[in-house]
Amino acid sequence: MGIIEKIKEIEEEMARTQKNKATEYHLGLLKAKIARYRAQLLEPTSKSGPAGVGFDVQKSGDARVALIGFPSVGKSTLLSKVTHTQSEAAAYEFTTLTAIPGVIEYKGARIQLLDLPGIVEGASQGRGRGRQVVSTAKTADLILIMLDATKSDEQRRLLEHELDAVGIRLNKNKPDVVFKRKTTGGITFNTTVKLTRTDEKTIRTILAGYKLHNCDIMIREDITTDEFIDVLIGTRKYLPCLYVYNKIDAISLEQVDKIARQPHSLVISCEMDLNLDYLIDRMWDELRLVKIYTKKRGVHPDLSDPVCLRKGATIEVPVFHIMLMSTSTQKRTSPHSICDFGSPSAHTTLQTPLAYSNPPKSVSQKSLTPIQDVCNGIHRSLAPNLRYGLVWGKSSKFNPHAQKVSLHHQVADEDVVSIFTK
Ligand SMILES: Nc1nc2c(ncn2[C@@H]2O[C@H](COP(=O)(O)OP(=O)(O)OP(=O)(O)O)[C@@H](O)[C@H]2O)c(=O)[nH]1
Numbered sequence: 001m002g003i004i005e006k007i008k009e010i011e012e013e014m015a016r017t018q019k020n021k022a023t024e025y026h027l028g029l030l031k032a033k034i035a036r037y038r039a040q041l042l043e044p045t046s047k048s049g050p051a052g053v054g055f056d057v058q059k060s061g062d063a064r065v066a067l068i069g070f071p072s073v074g075k076s077t078l079l080s081k082v083t084h085t086q087s088e089a090a091a092y093e094f095t096t097l098t099a100i101p102g103v104i105e106y107k108g109a110r111i112q113l114l115d116l117p118g119i120v121e122g123a124s125q126g127r128g129r130g131r132q133v134v135s136t137a138k139t140a141d142l143i144l145i146m147l148d149a150t151k152s153d154e155q156r157r158l159l160e161h162e163l164d165a166v167g168i169r170l171n172k173n174k175p176d177v178v179f180k181r182k183t184t185g186g187i188t189f190n191t192t193v194k195l196t197r198t199d200e201k202t203i204r205t206i207l208a209g210y211k212l213h214n215c216d217i218m219i220r221e222d223i224t225t226d227e228f229i230d231v232l233i234g235t236r237k238y239l240p241c242l243y244v245y246n247k248i249d250a251i252s253l254e255q256v257d258k259i260a261r262q263p264h265s266l267v268i269s270c271e272m273d274l275n276l277d278y279l280i281d282r283m284w285d286e287l288r289l290v291k292i293y294t295k296k297r298g299v300h301p302d303l304s305d306p307v308c309l310r311k312g313a314t315i316e317v318p319v320f321h322i323m324l325m326s327t328s329t330q331k332r333t334s335p336h337s338i339c340d341f342g343s344p345s346a347h348t349t350l351q352t353p354l355a356y357s358n359p360p361k362s363v364s365q366k367s368l369t370p371i372q373d374v375c376n377g378i379h380r381s382l383a384p385n386l387r388y389g390l391v392w393g394k395s396s397k398f399n400p401h402a403q404k405v406s407l408h409h410q411v412a413d414e415d416v417v418s419i420f421t422k
């Protein structure tokens with residue numbers, strides 16, 4: 001029996017099983033089984049079909065936004081409107097057959113918008129493009145679920161289901177659970193809140209199902225059984241999502257008003273250019289981007305050339321970001337030649353904006369993987385040379401004056417940063 005059939009069988013069993021206190025942990029076990037099979041489906045080594053890999057489009061810019069929707073909701077029309085890239089749009093379904101990247105330049109940030117083929121129900125289980133689309137969604141920093149405002153809201157539920165099946169959790173925080181595997185010592189189970197949506201017995205059953213006999217668990221939130229399984233599986237993606245209802249030119253004003261009031265939702269018309277600027281503004285907010293200006297000693301910061309980072313970034317991150325961008329634009333033999341970092345003299349500040357003056361046309365995938373990866377590659381040789389930072393702006397304690405900060409200082413939007421090396 002193939003994995004898809006196995007999943008189906010369990011789903012049927014779950015549907016047959018009455019939900020009550022007595023069956024709760026059995027249902028929990030079944031859920032855990034399904035979760036494992038789904039994970040297998042998407043593993044590259046899965047024998048049930050080709051790897052659950054996304055389209056081979058290089059990431060570029062500061063963030064990636066993926067357009068997910070049924071065929072002909074207007075995804076390609078939107079891409080052509082808000083970027084310089086043209087993606088063919090037509091009245092027939094499945095016009096778009098591959099991933100088409102475009103770039104939105106906004107408030108100094110470069111946001112990659114990915115137009116994708118339309119998906120249909122069952123995309124996450126299928127072996128073709130549908131699964132490729134949902135796998136690509138996993139690589140995004142923000143998902144735009146695009147919907148046809150003239151159609152029923154059932155489409156929204158179906159799309160959510162497809163993304164859920166590949167482990168994408170929309171507009172949710174990671175459950176507040178500490179889970180540590182151990183080699184001995186049995187299971188320690190602790191909670192700081194009363195559990196009303198799952199219980200210890202269910203969780204212990206699930207752990208047994210996973211053959212986990214030694215681990216520490218600390219639950220700090222009233223989680224569901226599903227959320228606990230998410231923690232166990234550990235590869236879930238928690239992504240922000242905006243529901244974008246297109247074609248509002250074709251519905252009544254009352255309907256528009258109703259949709260626009262739903263959480264995480266907004267209404268647009270690509271055809272009539274309605275609300276497209278607002279959409280981009282909301283994307284910027286959802287991506288939680290902040291702009292940082294770098295400054296050389298004795299020189300005014302170049303305010304036309306910010307570096308864009310995700311909120312929560314520390315001084316260390318701008319440093320690496322800048323090095324990162326520069327590694328893709330310059331050739332060098334040793335990491336020490338990056339931005340004067342190896343210079344032994346004190347008070348060498350970073351070259352101002354390496355990041356945006358020459359945005360690399362196509363940054364290699366490697367150089368835009370999580371900044372940590374880059375740190376691992378360059379960090380060890382450079383970290384000892386980083387001394388401290390000076391920060392002007394909202395994150396400075398002495399705003400409008402500068403604060404001397406360590407490399408772990410969290411920067412805020414529009415801060416100006418100088419980095420000092422040994
Ligand atoms: N009325 C109306 N029609 C629109 C709007 N935006 C796009 N369309 C039309 O919707 C149809 C489908 O548009 P596409 O951009 O090809 O849709 P898509 O989602 O990319 O479709 P696939 O690539 O096939 O998945 C085209 O005929 C567009 O002209 C809109 O705001 N209002």
Ligand SMILES: [K+]
Pocket residue numbers: 071072073089090091092093094095096
């Ligand atoms: K179409």
Ligand SMILES: [Mg+2]
Pocket residue numbers: 075076077088089095096115116117118
């Ligand atoms: Mg299209």
